[in-house]
Amino acid sequence: MIETYLPLIIMLVFGFGIAVVFMLLSEWLGARRFTPGKVSTYESGMPPRGTARERFSVKFYMIAVSFIVFDVEVVFMYPWAVQLGTLGISAFIAMMFFIAILFAGYFWELRKGGLDWD
């Protein structure tokens, strides 16, 4: 039982050990200089400006929520798509109904201006 996992355990020990050793080595051997760039918040090399708690436009929220809702509906198509060959035409028609219902919701959102940016 445990022998089968032995390579995995050895790999984990080595990986962890090397990471720790390198961190400790750089801590001991490296020089320490604090520049303003180093002590500030890390923002992918850009100098940080303003507060991180800034509010942003509700439009982003609208798009995000639409994405969540429609994205998850696709989940129902995976099992259908995998088994389409064996399920046959009735499953195809059923899925078309499902997509039609999704489209009704999408159409409603489009008409209500949920996808307009301005």
Place this chain on the structure above:
Amino acid sequence: MLESIPLEYYLGLSAIIFAIGAVGVMTRKNAIIIFMSIELMLNAVNLTFISISSFFGNTGGPIFVLFVMAVAAAEAAVGLAIVLALFRLKKTVYVDEVNTLKW
């Protein structure tokens, strides 16, 4: 190898995750974090469904999980909209600061 792990271990894990979510709902004050804890509970249940289904070898569980995910997404959309409406009125998302309804 994985088949030798008994069903009880999976159920125990999902019970622990469910309990963590439930404790999170009861102790946290931020509406968003409470909602995240609820999602954690739902996902714990999904784990239960999947493990039971693979144990019995029937397909009811995974289908149920798909529906739970869809329902959770719908719930998230509605819940975040409600939190947004609250923030516009009260400038807070902390549930203990929302207390106009009392007897």
Place this chain on the structure above:
Amino acid sequence: MNQEVFLAMPVFLISAFAVLIVVLDAVSGKNKTINFAFGIFSLLATAGAAIYTLTLQVPKLVNPADYHDIFTITKNTMVFSSYSAYFDILFSLAGILTMLASRSFISKGYHEYKEYYSIIILAVAGMVYISHANNLLMLFIGIELMSIMFYILSGYFRQRIESVESALKYFLLGSFASGFLLYGMALVYGATSSLELNVIAQFIAKNNFNATYLTFGIALLLIGLSFKIAAFPFHQWAPDVYQGAPTTVTAFMSTAGKAAAIFSFIIIAKALMPSFTNNAMRLVSTETMQMILAVLSAATMLIGNITAISQKNIKRMLAYSSVAHAGYMLMGVVANNQLGYDGIIFYATSYLFMQIGAFIVLSVLENKDSSNINLDNFTGLRKSNPYLAALMAIFMFSLAGLPPFAGFFGKYYLFLAAIQSGYTWLTIVAVISSVISVYFYIGLIVYMFFKDSDNPIAKAELKLSSVSLFVCLIGVLLFGFFPSLLMNLYAIIK
């Protein structure tokens, strides 16, 4: 043609209309009346289809364990009994009454949006799914569809802090409860390896299940469902939500929503509470479950009625009383016999009429920011709005359970059922709590008729609400004076 197609008609119709009304909303532009009319029409059509199914040879489904794959088109996910068809009619009726009363109310308090009607139709669709569920998945989808629509509806006045607050509370606690409900379903599935309730019932009958999982599953299901019907330890959300939500929405939630939740309770109880002694169900035997439910029911009615006494806000008072009414309806589940389930039908019907009526009277009387629905504001209502005061008095008498009105017979049948199955102490508690409830119901009548005020509420405009009120009045009186009408109707159709 297969009879099942006709039996499934209410479910198909309400689903189709729920999609169509969303499309109609997208294309109808500024015209709101067409959406309103289409909403009413779709509910009428659903109710009509349900009435039609009652005339067919509907299977009488007392015990889920007794039927085997008779519904082939819907793949055994749905059940079509006279019981569920009757509840379809009830839910559609509640939707119609609410929509008629809502039109002027929501434009008074905020704006009239067309989505309001779509959401009500979707909520009714969720309830119809519940009443036809034979699969735990179907039940879950129905409960969630209904609940999510209620979260949106209770926050409809989105510029009013009370409304948004009630939506937030309802949302957080409701989805928390859904988690428990779902976990209970998962464990029941684990105990019996099936999601279909009739198969589960058969497994239980054959002693073929895992007792540990089933015990935990039933306990979690009970917690989740008690949350949804606002029964005793989990009733705290109900007063806040019912008070903060728009009044017509409260009328809808506290009647149709509660009836649907009670119905899911019945479905679960019928499948998991076998009427025979089962040795393997030591921890979750029918007697244990009945005892737990009886204690819950007794505590719910006492807490609801006692807390209602001290309320100054009428909406909040009615909210607490609706908690108590959930307790009465639970008595039918406790009794677990035919009379009990029939009693629930009668009680749900009469409760629907009187509670919706009372809330609609409130909704037409309240002002723009609903600040005038305290008891003091109702003093001397008899002078300014004599008809509304009289209507309110009738609904209050009926809610209190006084003889010539429908509420009395609803209680009568439930009490009878509880005594029949040996729960005399529960009946005594129920009678005591009814007597307590008379105090605050009559208190409101005293304020309206026997006190005078210097600035009474202005004369209210009824508009379409008058239709709803009229229907409610007819319902309360008709089933009050001729209770056998409903009982006979139900006896014929089954």
